[in-house]
Amino acid sequence: MVRTPVPRTHEHVVATAEEFAAAVKPGAVERDRVGAVPRAEVAEFENLGLPAITVPVDDGGDGLGPRTLAEVIRIVAAADPALAQTPQGHYLAVDILRLLGTPLQRARILPAVVDGARIAPVLAERGGHHAQDLKTRLISDGTRWRVDGTKYYCTGAITARWLAVSALDPDGRLVLAFVERDAPGVAIDEDWAAMGQRSTVSGTTTLDGVAIDGDLVVPYWSAFEKPQLLGARAQLVHTAIEAGIAEGALADAAEFVRTRSRPFFEAVRYGGANAASDDPHILLRFGQLATRTRASTQLLRWAAGELEDIGLDVADPDAAAHGSIAVAQAKAFASEVAVDVASQLFALTGASGTDRRHDLDRHWRNARTHSVHDPVDWKYHHIGAWELSGVAPPNHGQI
Numbered sequence: 001m002v003r004t005p006v007p008r009t010h011e012h013v014v015a016t017a018e019e020f021a022a023a024v025k026p027g028a029v030e031r032d033r034v035g036a037v038p039r040a041e042v043a044e045f046e047n048l049g050l051p052a053i054t055v056p057v058d059d060g061g062d063g064l065g066p067r068t069l070a071e072v073i074r075i076v077a078a079a080d081p082a083l084a085q086t087p088q089g090h091y092l093a094v095d096i097l098r099l100l101g102t103p104l105q106r107a108r109i110l111p112a113v114v115d116g117a118r119i120a121p122v123l124a125e126r127g128g129h130h131a132q133d134l135k136t137r138l139i140s141d142g143t144r145w146r147v148d149g150t151k152y153y154c155t156g157a158i159t160a161r162w163l164a165v166s167a168l169d170p171d172g173r174l175v176l177a178f179v180e181r182d183a184p185g186v187a188i189d190e191d192w193a194a195m196g197q198r199s200t201v202s203g204t205t206t207l208d209g210v211a212i213d214g215d216l217v218v219p220y221w222s223a224f225e226k227p228q229l230l231g232a233r234a235q236l237v238h239t240a241i242e243a244g245i246a247e248g249a250l251a252d253a254a255e256f257v258r259t260r261s262r263p264f265f266e267a268v269r270y271g272g273a274n275a276a277s278d279d280p281h282i283l284l285r286f287g288q289l290a291t292r293t294r295a296s297t298q299l300l301r302w303a304a305g306e307l308e309d310i311g312l313d314v315a316d317p318d319a320a321a322h323g324s325i326a327v328a329q330a331k332a333f334a335s336e337v338a339v340d341v342a343s344q345l346f347a348l349t350g351a352s353g354t355d356r357r358h359d360l361d362r363h364w365r366n367a368r369t370h371s372v373h374d375p376v377d378w379k380y381h382h383i384g385a386w387e388l389s390g391v392a393p394p395n396h397g398q399i
Helices: 010-034 039-047 066-079 081-085 088-100 103-114 220-225 230-259 265-271 280-310 317-349 361-371 376-389
Strands: 119-122 137-141 144-151 162-168 174-180 186-188 205-212
Touching: 010 039, 010 066, 010 081, 010 361, 039 081, 066 081, 066 230, 066 280, 081 230, 081 361, 088 103, 088 119, 088 162, 088 174, 088 220, 088 230, 103 174, 137 162, 144 162, 144 174, 162 205, 174 205, 174 220, 230 280, 230 317, 230 361, 265 280, 280 317, 317 361, 317 376
Parallel strands: 119 162
Antiparallel strands: 137 144, 144 205, 162 174, 186 205
16 A cells, blocks of 8 residues: 555544444454454555554654544444454554664564554463463574564464564563564464454464564563553553444344334333334333443543543653553443443344344454453452552553
8 A cells, every 4th residue: 555645634544444344344244253364354454554543653654642543443343343453462562662662673664564564462372370471582593583482362463464472581571572474483373263253363373483683672671660551552442342342232233123123012012112112121221221332432532532641651650550540440341331232232132133143142252252351350459449549550561
């Protein structure tokens, strides 16, 4: 894609996301059923320049912030949350390059992003004592470096241009090594087998003696030696996915009730209902779900606005804590709402809504699968500590 040098506005980017969402929504059911790599849809996301929306103007991007990103992801997630999750780690990687990257690193990677390339996270591992207990090491190999290891849940890696690989350096510090997707020794499987978010195809990545350019290693550890909002900005994207799932589930439930559901006979006999949409109990429940869904979206926008005001490079620990808590509130609430709406939609549609040909259960499977990425209870714990005692949340990448 040939990008115009003129940065796009928030309104332009949001309109582009809406067009993309409208185009991919009709195929969401089939993509969920098949669970294959959505290559054409992801390629179109890239062709539209959406990976570049948070790249600074000086680096050729649109220079837009969390407010725009949250809207884009929410809009896409309402159509297909798997497609919205595919670039999640990409935007974190762009933030890391903006905050910690050297001029050389930015010059090597960001121009490709401006041309539509994505960066995929290659972070998570299995078998450790906890999720941050990494076995992958950055190893000295003569005058160069190499990485060996196995990573899981590598969302979007199959079709990415670059991989952002987490590892521990010889001093045990967390680094992020940028590697081209097609580099020798990189193998990515299509073995994602979760019940939801199926077309994220977050496969296993094997790194077998992968040569690492020392100039493309970012000292990720240094981000957490001072106040930071990298974690909150990454969590904001997850929040937008949950808010979008709730919106998409509610929209499908409303369409089903209007066009397919029949009123319960008691609603006809005693309530005078002529359609399911006249049933007083359906009206009550739909009103409750619609209100919680709208609240989830507004919390997302509020949290995004807080991050926008604070900025990426934050020096004040209280400001960093405030931003992290704002996103934690929005994320915890959105996760609960998405699961609730996606479950209760069957109380609105009735038994006919469970017919597999409609695939309405994908909303619950997507919400439930995505919502367990980070425990909601820990977010409420940190929110309570902040509200009651002014205790700042921990300084890590997941809050």
